[in-house]
Amino acid sequence: MILSLSHINLLVPPSTLHLAHAFYSETLGLTPRAVPPHRQHELAWFDIADSGQQVHIALARDEAVETASARHPCFRVGSAEELLALRERIWRHFERGGEGAPREADRPGGETSGDQGAGFPQRFFARDYAGNRLEFSL
Template structure:
């Protein structure tokens, strides 16, 4: 029986980065901006992927280069996505941080936070803290176009 989710793999194309290393862009966004810790990858995979640990768990987000060198860089605008949960009391601060990064001009910048699709989720509840309640959520697309959801619990 399935007992947990160990990782989700999101891919990045090889081309179109104008001298930027897409794995270094992943370090900036997933590591520096989202605060995920980098875990070591096997020696045979160095330069091909990054592993980012979620909190103090063994769960990870993997960012890997597509195996075909001429793969397109950007993802189609699909609805598939992982959902990250965090205390709702910190949701507004993360949304603000992501909005600032989105407008920074950095090549690894994400899209501006959006409520795209948020109407299909359970309602808000509890005390409002810094403009957020339990159940609030928002979405961004990373520098490749992968859709990410952030939900307050």
């Protein structure tokens, strides 16, 4: 039986692994983790707190990375305050721009780009610099 998520794997364009390190470590606050030495030029791994769960980033084999995919991880945040703080941090990075900035981000205090219907927890969405859709939830 499946007990929990071990890791998710997201693709980024060739030659942008340094941007993944900046976004996933600095903007999202995930902890970088060692990858096999012979794969350091093509992979980045990050721990999600002490959950035993990870985000793996791999370089796409060519420039044709699907940029509007609905596939996504959902990162659970511990409180409404932490969720808002993360949403604000991602928004600031989006506004600041730069080659590693999110492509899309939900503005703090505004509507979200996802379904907020009855029975859904508070959440928001963003797309990383490579177009990977990310969801953040309580």
